[in-house]
Amino acid sequence: MEDAVFFAITPKSFRKLFDLYYEPLCRSLNYYTRDAQAIEEIVQDVFVTLWEDRDRLHIEHIKTYLFSAARYRALNYLRDRQRQATFLEAWSEEELLQKQGNDVLNYDELIPQLQIAIENLPTRCRQIFDLSRKEQLTYRQIADSLNISIKTVESQMSIALRKIRDHFASNYHCG
Template identity: 30%
Template sequence: MNHYQSLNDQALAGLLQTGDRQAFTALYSRYWEKMVIVAYVKLQSTQDAEEVVQDLFVDIWNRRGNLQLRNSFHTYISGALKYKIYTFIGRKNQELARSGSLAMEDICRNTEEWLSYEALREDLEKAVLELPEKCRLVFRLSRENGLSNQDIANTLSIAPKTVEKHLTKALLHLRTALKSFFFLFL
């Protein structure tokens, strides 16, 4: 194992692509604690941070044969961790929204208002799923995670104008897709 510790990240990543478990273990040992600290800063929970980093390393191992490094391994794993954190936060927000929806359901179970709300929510989700992948990601980061355009641009490494274009496209699509729903109330 000492031999692996002396190798640089690029050499270890090359060995990892061939399925070398010791190279993976060396990268894991080298980056685990650093990545947990970064995740903790964003999530403010040691348990959540460790879960996200563990998922990240499982994904790296599972995709080892297709690992394409355009830059350094450190750049790759840092970017991958960012996406894992945002996905984790989004999943937590959805769980909170579901628990809030259950409370609302208890209050409004048999009312017409509840049925209208559910129909609108389902139509909205369908319309969001029709968006192109990048547009949908930008929309969810903005509307569901509450990120600013600049934060989204930084997270996805795209220009703020591109974020604005994706949001404009998403809102136009949603307006068109949900137009029939709003005509029911007029």
């Protein structure tokens, strides 16, 4: 690529790039998540990496580089958040099952107690829990249908699972 012109990143050009592309990059990531804090962190990470690696990078098309880097970071962020939520959910369910096993609960006794625990959840929390468990919707689908962030869904599911676990812990003690 002898004829290629690579973009040199100087403090002045970096500032211009930041001013020019920060907002458009943030807006473009709204397609992937509506979590403004996560979007800002992702875009800032892209610019930090650009600055830190400026001497090693050979960028021919800076706009393409920035938008691609932001998109990949957003997808990685979403993947990692989903893995974390899935792990937390599995762990919570395992804890509940283990607690049930330790208490030797009768299945006929368990279901009504579970229903009571779910009914006692705060309204929004119960709604999100039901969409996840009864309707089998993904966190993304729940977030989209309720016009909330995935982070809010994850938080509400964590609260729901903790309250259900606490309900069982306070009503059934290991002997």
